[in-house]
Amino acid sequence: MGGGARAVNPQTTAERLGHNRFVLDEAESHIEIDQEVCRRTGTGKRLVAVCPAGVYSELEDGTILAEYAACLECGTCLAVASPGALRWHYPRGGFGVGFREG
Numbered sequence: 001m002g003g004g005a006r007a008v009n010p011q012t013t014a015e016r017l018g019h020n021r022f023v024l025d026e027a028e029s030h031i032e033i034d035q036e037v038c039r040r041t042g043t044g045k046r047l048v049a050v051c052p053a054g055v056y057s058e059l060e061d062g063t064i065l066a067e068y069a070a071c072l073e074c075g076t077c078l079a080v081a082s083p084g085a086l087r088w089h090y091p092r093g094g095f096g097v098g099f100r101e102g
Contacts, residue, residue, distance in 0.1 A: 024069045031055070031066040031077075032087040038064050041082035050076050 038044035044064035047056040053072045057065050078088055 022069060028092060029066070029068045030089050030091045031068045031071065033064050033066055034085050034087070035063055037082060037085040038062075041085060043080070043082045043085040046080040047077050047086070050080050052076060 033044075035044075038047075039062055044056070044058055044062065047064060048058050052074060053070045055067050055071050056077070057067070059065065073090060075088075077086060081088075
């Protein structure tokens with residue numbers, strides 16, 4: 001390869017995420033959902049559609065669930081949530097995702 005080009009490591013998303021470490025805070029979720037605001041504004045469907053980690057899911061009755069243990073803390077959900085639909089904060093110190101390269 002000439003001209004300073006580098007070879008690309010063709011890993012799948014799952015393989016890349018496998019390098020990360022997740023420390024679950026079982027005592028406190030860093031994601032809280034206001035179901036009524038989600039239903040009224042359609043936020044729930046947007047959360048399900050855009051989350052790259054698949055944290056959000058929708059039950060048949062329209063209830064939105066958040067599997068916060070899988071959260072990558074990227075903030076995508078905050079960009080699409082209507083005001084008041086989502087209360088999100090970074091996990092307490094020592095918990096959450098730890099990104100590692102490798």
